[in-house]
Structure formats: C-alpha cells, structure tokens
Amino acid sequence: MRLIAELVHPALTTRTGRVLRRHAARAIVQRGRSLLLLYTERYDDFSFPGGGIADGEDPVAALQRELAEETGATRIRGLRDYGRVEEYRPDRSPDHDLMHMTSRFYVCAIDAELGATQLEHYEQANGMRPVWMDVEAAIAHNRAVLQRADARMGLSIHRETYMLAHVAAEAGPPADGR
Template identity: 50%
Template sequence: MRLLKKTIHKDIENIEGRIYERIAARGIVLKGSKILLLYTKRYNDYSFPGGGVDPHEDLITGLKRELSEETGATNVEVIQEYGIFDEYRPSYYDDSDLIHMTSYFYVCKIDEKLGNSNLEDYEIANGMSTIWIDIHEAIRHNKEVIANKEDSMGLSIERETFVLELVAKELVK
C-alpha cells in the first residue's frame, strides 16, 4: 500500500523512548461528492470512520467492525487499498512517551441504509455522530478549525484533512 504521508508532531523532539504502537483501519465511503464521516462535537471536526485494530484482528476485519460500530454500516465491502498515513504524536498514556499511529485507509462500499451505531462511552461523551457531507464542505470546515487554532482542536484533524483533500483530488469526479 502506498505511503500517503509520514509526520512527526511539532511537539516531538526525537523518536526515542517508550513508544506505543497503534494500528488503525479507516474507511473511505463515497456517494458522488458526498462522503460518510464522523462529526465530533468536542473537537469540532470531521473524520473518517474507523479506528484501532484489535490484536486478534487483521486490518479488514478491524475496518469492518469499526465501520459497523461507528456508523451502523452493513455489508461493508473493501473496493481497494488507498494508502497509509504514518505519524508520531505525543502520548496520553502514562506508560509511553510517544504514540506511533499507522492508519490504513481503504475505499469501501456499504449498503445504502445505515443501521444503528454502537459507539463507545467516550465517543458518545465527545458528541460523535455519523454524517453524509459534501467532501469540500468537510475540508473547508476542518481547515477553518485549523486556521483558527481552536482550543478544542484534536491531534487527528491534520491527518484527516490531508487525506480528505487527497480523496477529493483523486477520487471525487
């Protein structure tokens, strides 16, 4: 799978110490210029559905589980591999200094009608909801949040916006 981008967060001086490895699978689901995303009220941003792959899962199994849990998607079918976003960022875990997050993005097809999502408690507390939105509107919104350096801004918004822009350029007609 191609490398989309490799980043090191600006607050990280070197890649040393105790590193927590996190593997994530994320879905790109398009319907014309509309894209299936998650809006998170706490961070005021749009992001791709998907997340951490459990130790016993392969990437595709984890992706299908995450899409189903977060959006209620059914009959998830992977159409193609899209790319990898590789990043080092500050850790919020007590037993690590850094997080090495490797996100695998896949273009997917799902059934038209979404079922019920099964969000985790922290996702509910953060105000996460599923939305079909014009991809250009999601990009504009996220870029505005970045430009305004909103206090609520999360660490993932730059990754998500970079991939959204790439998807808009390469996959949206």
Template identity: 50%
Template sequence: MELIQTLHHPDAVVGGSEYTRLSVRALIAHGDQVLLLYTARYDDYSLPGGGVDDGESLQQALLREVAEETGARGLTVLAEFGLVEELRPWYKPDYDNVRMLSYCYLCDALPELGQTALEHYEVANGMEPRWVKLAEAIAHNEAVMAGSPKAGLSIARETWLLKRLQRHLQQAA
C-alpha cells in the same frame, strides 16, 4: 500498503521510547458525498475507523469499526488507499511517544445507515455519522484548524486524507 504521509507532533520526543498503535480508516464516497463522523466536542469531521484489536486482521477491524461507528450496511473493501504514519507524545508514563499507523481503505456501503454501537466516550463527545459533501467537509475542517491554535494531528490527518480522496475521485471521473 504504500506509505502516503508521515506526520510528527512538535512535542514528540525525538529518539524517545515508542508504543505502536495500529488503526484503520474507511473512505466511503457516493457521488460528491462521503460518510464521515461529526464530533460536536471538536466541531470536526473524521473518517470512520479505529484501533485494531489483538488477533484481528486489518480488514476485520475496519469492518467492525465502521459498523459500530456508522451503522453502515453492505460494507465492502474496494482497495487499499494508503498508510499514514504519525508520531505523537504518549500520555502514559511507560512510553515517550505513540507511533500511530493508520491503514486506509477505499470502501463502499449502502447509503442508508443502521443502528450505531458507539462507545461511551464517543457518545459523550457528540459523535454521529453523517453523509456530507466532500468539499464542505474539507472547508469545515480547514476553518476549524485556522480558528484554533490547539488543532491537533488528528484533524490535520483527516483533512489531508479527505483532500487526497477528492483528488482521487476527480482523477477517476
């Protein structure tokens, strides 16, 4: 998959030890709306997806994560969208950094969502799936980043991907 973005956290240890984490993200659009996860704790929008379990293919992980987080039905993978690489400080003492590799895919799903299977921390953070106008989600995340000196790489990654999706959809129209 083509590397489309590299992000480095300012506190990452240059030349430090690294743990690699594989993740997947789905970009699902219907017209001017995109299926996102709103998280009340952070007041932000993010793409559905998450970590790849041992023995899982990227696409198996994508289908599982999106179904769990959104209840999406009829989910199909349309195409690769690109790889985003991030280097962040790791919070456990065994490594200095985590290198997050997010494999992003264009997908399709039915508009009506079914039951979610959110993890405990996702429920505690107030995570819920929503169909949102793409431009509104971008504007919302940008306002959150502008208003918080603590805005991290996650919201920057998600907003960058949403803007790239917006350009992709405009070019396809």
C-alpha cells in the same frame, strides 16, 4: 499498502524513546463528492470512520467492525487498499514518550441506508455521529478549525484533513466543474 504520508507533530522533538505503537483501519465510503464521515461535536471536526486494530485482529475485520459500530453501515463490501499514513505525535501517558500510529485506509461500499450505531461511551459523550458530507465542505470546515487552534481541538484533525484533501485530489474535480 502504499505510503501516502508521514506526519510528524510539530511538538515532537525526537522519534526515539518509549514508543506506543497503535494500528488503525479507516474507511473511505464515497457517493459522488460526498463521503461518509464522523462529525465529533466535542472537537467540531470531521473524520473518517474507523478505529483501532486489536492485537492479532485482521485489519479488514477491524475496519468492518468499526464502520458498522460507528455508522450503522451494513453489507460492507468491495474493500480495497487505498494507502497508509504513518503518524508520530507526543504521548500524554507517563509510560511513553511518543505515539506511532499507522492508519490504513480502505475504499469500500455499503448499503444505502445506515442502521443504528453502537458507539462506545466516550464516542457518545463526545457527540460523535455519522454524516454524509461534501468533501470540499469537510476540508474547509476542518481547516477553519485548525486556523482557530481551539484548545479543544484534537491531534487527529491534522491527519484527517490531510487525507480528506488527498481523497478529493485523487477523485478529481466535481462533475459540474466547481
């Protein structure tokens, strides 16, 4: 899978030490200039659906599970590799110095209608919900959140905003020329 970016959090001073390694699979579901995203009220941001890959779990199976749980997507198909992001950031636990997250992005199609979500408790508590969002509007929104540097802002918004811009750039200009 092609490497799209290596993102290093500015607060990270070294990539050595006790490393927590995480792997995630994330979905790119597009309809025209709109993407199926997750809006999280707690962080006031947009992100790609997806999540952690369990030890020994196939990345595509993890993506299908996460996409169905978080968005209610059905008949997930046409999965193809898009690329991966390697991310290094501080870890807040006493057991690790940093986290190295590998996010694998896949392009896929789903049925038009979304079913019921099966969000985990913390996702519900954070006000997470699936939305179809114009990619340029999602980028502008996330960049405004980054500019404000709100204390409640999560670390993942940097990765998500980068990938939104990458997907938009590869998709090209909208059909109406805007």
